[in-house]
Amino acid sequence: MQAGISVSAGELPGVLLHVAVVRPVFLWGAPGIGKSSLVRAFAKSLGLECVTLLGTQLAPEDLIGVPQIVDGRSRFAPPVAIARDEPYCLFLDELNASSAEVQKAFYSLILDRRIGEYELPEGSVVIGAGNRATDNALARPMASALINRLVHVHLRASASDWLQWAGTAGIHPWVLDYLRNRPDHLWTAPPKTEEPFSTPRSWHMLSDALHSYGEGVTDETLRVLAFGTLSAAHASAFRAFVKTVRNAFGLEAVLKGEAGWPSAPEDRDLLYFLAETFRARLVKELPADKNSGSPAARQLAHRGKALLVELAEISLEIAQVVIASDDDGRPVLPTWFLVEVSRDLPRLVAARA
Template structure:
């Protein structure tokens, strides 16, 4: 439930897998109520492909693919949750029509607002009514979460009521956090290029592809938000009145172990167990220096391993981009010059990206002249 709450808050498309009658639909409806988002429930088994691709009608001398009413209601609301329930009861033709809806939020000729979240629920095909396997293209557009229950939790629910969504959650990550997470995932994939894409031979749930690595990077960013920034849904963020998570003043406690658990659920749900656990292990062992420290102290030690140097420079460029200042941009070139002496190919990659992020009014430091061979090899200067 924590992973579902984080995914919905960060607008990550997610699917819950679980046995019938275990409360998946009720949990999604409760989450929508908790977050103040309208929920439109769409069951694929009673829909036609035109309910997602649009019904062709003549309009003003042309053909218009008219969206269904549920899409119009979400568009009018401006935000909400599109809940695709009983997904494995949708036949292949309907699943194919859902592809643009899940990825592009397009329903016929109507594009849903970006703040509309996509949540799905499914029973394993063997337990679904006239069940179908989830197609690989549709599965690759979603983060897969296993919905499990225990006898103790059910017994407790009958005694004292079933719990709603946990108010301890991470706010959507900012652009800087996402950029840093993307740099980390990119550095990992340089070390393990064979994990970039692994298309399954048969029916599968989560599997690695550039699209799902993007989802995994956002999941890493979601679970990298500082503890002081985590807050309860619907609060203002003022520790004195809203109960900021971890503030010790009546807020909701979020333990580091909980954040790690949610990160694992989301990353593995995006790219699968083999690739996901390998990324998580790699991230756990990184222990990277703070970007600001590297920019401030020219003598700050750098990692020895190439993959960590890649990750460090990616984090620094993301930090400089978020800062937007000319001074930090110029100091970053000094760091790239240090790296160029031992790893010119790594420096060239970072230089290419940093050059495109030049702030207005920033002057080129003298270090750039020393990097001329590197910049030429990267195609950044004649």
């Protein structure tokens, strides 16, 4: 299922507070962006126990129960996980990954809030969640009857929301600092091949592993951990970032002239990381209109052109990354800066020669 409108993790609790208490909700989103943890946190905020049922691990009888004879008549006994006396949050995780028979068994529970003779206690909420077929995850088509029984909410990954949470959740400082500089690396679309990819969940896993190893983690171990949890590009950039932290070697030192671009072959990943960070700084701080720029922005533009010359002398390919257009061919850096770069670089190169 596709949707042009989505909510962030910070916006979701408010939506659930007004919708899930009156109608069942289905939460769509890519793997690893926090759907399950957000539902559990929402249930906790209401003072409700969260009972999770995984659609991929259920058979129809796990929901409707098994028949038993009572006073000469048969009736279905609902499972103890569902049949509770106190209100609770029933979380149907991976609902759209379950078989058609299991999805049918959910119909009365979702629409009528009952299974056989058992009815959910007043004050209970029902929330389902699942991945989209476009996420290369296990997802089966949902029947129109089931779709029409749910309010559908689409969740998107939000770096600002995640970083706000991570700052109080004990996330490793390296992970926090890296994603504060590169929030666009929090999440990437699932690949079509079987390989790790970056999500809030995978960054959390990397954080836990780093905490487990402690400060003595070696560069090779860090490489194993990063490439085992993140997309290859993000893992390489994160490893380079840790090098800058450990060696007190960062972009600020390069901008101030206190250090040059790293030129050793073994520091190629570090050079690429610094160049990408340099590009992000230029995108963030250079104004679209040159005349509206502050003195600091003008100084950055002047220094930036000189640094591009120095970078090109080490690697023309990486220097081109700094000024490259986006995937659609649109300039990322301000047009006036690109014009000045093309005009002034030959003069700067000649002056250095």
